[in-house]
Amino acid sequence: MEITLTSQNFETEVLQSEKPVLVDFWATWCGPCMRQAPIVEEIAAEGYTVGKVDVDQEPALAQQFRIMSIPTLLVFKNGKEANRVVGLTSKNDLLALLND
Template sequence: MAVIKLTEANFEQEVMQSDKPVLIDFYADWCGPCQMMGPVVEEISNEVTDAKVCKVNIDEEMAIAQKYGVMSIPTFVVIKNGEVTARDMGAKPKSAVLEMLK
């Protein structure tokens, strides 16, 4: 499944109403560690079938980033049933990001 780009317009439907856990990658185009994690997030989205994988560009969607207290990027947040169940920051090995979904 392709990575879903989140906006304020689709956030409620894609995340809060999702029947699957949602992994959100908060990133910016100018962020080096975010660029390193981009291909990892793409790989995860192609491998994981029991979760949604989404991205939020913090420069374009500041309100979402503020709502989730994103202070540094990349920040990864997992939301299940409308609740944050995991959160981590910085470049990580793929296994660490996948572990957040468990």
């Protein structure tokens, strides 16, 4: 399941989720983000919860999580950031972070 995250729904969809959530911070002008998107979509199609944050639309969220480069992918478990990777990341590496 892929969700567009905003400041309004972030707490409900991510911090209060009982399942791990992969959050993809990205932007439309970011080449590596465009290459990361199909990988993230595959993970969502396999039943994982995936949230997407467009840093241009949600600068407050990007600032809150100290996003300095994109793509940055965060894994949240039990309402807390459990893992963080910056840059284009393989499907296997992301699944390992979600399942560890």
